[in-house]
Amino acid sequence: MTVVSFQSETFAFLKALAGNNTKDWFEANKAGYQRFIKKPADAFRPALETALRDLTGRDIVSKQFRINRDLRFSKDKTPYNTHLRMAFWPEGGRFEGKEAQPPSFFLSIEADHIRIGTGCLVFSKPVLGAFLRELETGGGDVLAGLLNGLKAQDFEVSAPDLARAPRGFPKDHPHAGMARHKGLAVWKSVEDTGLVQGEDGANALLDIWAVTLPFWKWQTGLLDKAGT
Numbered sequence: 001m002t003v004v005s006f007q008s009e010t011f012a013f014l015k016a017l018a019g020n021n022t023k024d025w026f027e028a029n030k031a032g033y034q035r036f037i038k039k040p041a042d043a044f045r046p047a048l049e050t051a052l053r054d055l056t057g058r059d060i061v062s063k064q065f066r067i068n069r070d071l072r073f074s075k076d077k078t079p080y081n082t083h084l085r086m087a088f089w090p091e092g093g094r095f096e097g098k099e100a101q102p103p104s105f106f107l108s109i110e111a112d113h114i115r116i117g118t119g120c121l122v123f124s125k126p127v128l129g130a131f132l133r134e135l136e137t138g139g140g141d142v143l144a145g146l147l148n149g150l151k152a153q154d155f156e157v158s159a160p161d162l163a164r165a166p167r168g169f170p171k172d173h174p175h176a177g178m179a180r181h182k183g184l185a186v187w188k189s190v191e192d193t194g195l196v197q198g199e200d201g202a203n204a205l206l207d208i209w210a211v212t213l214p215f216w217k218w219q220t221g222l223l224d225k226a227g228t
Contacts, residue, residue: 005044005201006109009036010084011193014111018082026080037067037084045086047202052088052105055206055213059091084109090220100124103219105209106185114195116205118212119158119185120219130226132169132179139218140175146215147186153211155186184219186212 013036017026026033045062052060065085071077086107089095093102099122106117123131134140147157160180165171169179178184188208195204 005198006040006193006196007036008193008197010040010109011111013037014082014084014109017080018111021078021080021082023079033067041084041086044196044201048086048088048107048205051202051206052209055210056090056216060088061091061093062086062088063095082111096124100127101183102223103216105212105216106187107205109196112191112193114190114193115187116190116208117185117187118209118216120183121158121185122183123222124226126226127222128182130222131181131184132166134222134225135175135179136169136173140178143178143215143218144175146218150186150212150215153188155188155212158183158185158187186215 009032013029013032016029041064045064049060049062063086065081065087067080067084069076069079069081071079087095087101087104088106089102089104095101095104101120101122103120104118106115108115108117120127134143151157158181160177161182162180165173165176165179169176173179190208195201
């Protein structure tokens with residue numbers, strides 16, 4: 001019977017790949033990639049879509065990022081990512097890579113830990129405008145409270161993108177620091193890789209994502225305010 005989860009060999013493969021990041025090694029071990037990375041990921045991702053649909057009340061779609069690295073503009077020419085990453089967002093939204101994303105849920109399977117995220121890495125221009133208006137006109141207090149609550153539960157807030165608040169935003173505003181973000185997400189690292197091994201892996205992740213649901217809903221509300 002196929003178990004909808006990863007295995008200890010998944011993490012062993014990623015660790016070995018990190019130490020042997022060459023095309024020759026990968027081709028020689030491609031059967032291991034198919035068995036311990038691709039096959040469980042192809043089974044696990046739909047299970048997470050279902051779990052997140054139950055959590056959010058929205059139909060969820062997803063994408064899995066390629067194991068092959070994009071080397072076109074990188075000084076690092078190692079050919080493969082040594083992690084497995086997925087993103088999940090409501091059906092009807094558009095995930096535009098590095099340009100903009102809807103509020104999403106993220107999962108990164110690393111060689112020795114798991115990283116779980118919620119939020120939007122890059123706001124579209126209309127959503128960024130709505131975000132800044134919310135910060136300036138009172139919504140920032142709500143957001144600050146949500147983020148402080150998540151920090152108390154060991155979530156990290158993504159680093160700001162700008163050195164100072166953007167032009168036009170009051171420099172002395174209490175949320176001027178938050179206005180330095182062009183996207184905003186929260187992340188939690190889990191050292192216990194057993195979390196996604198076994199039949200309850202999807203539910204275990206859902207318990208973590210559930211804590212971030214009010215933050216996700218706050219960001220989702222920006223879409224309506226931005227008219228997108």
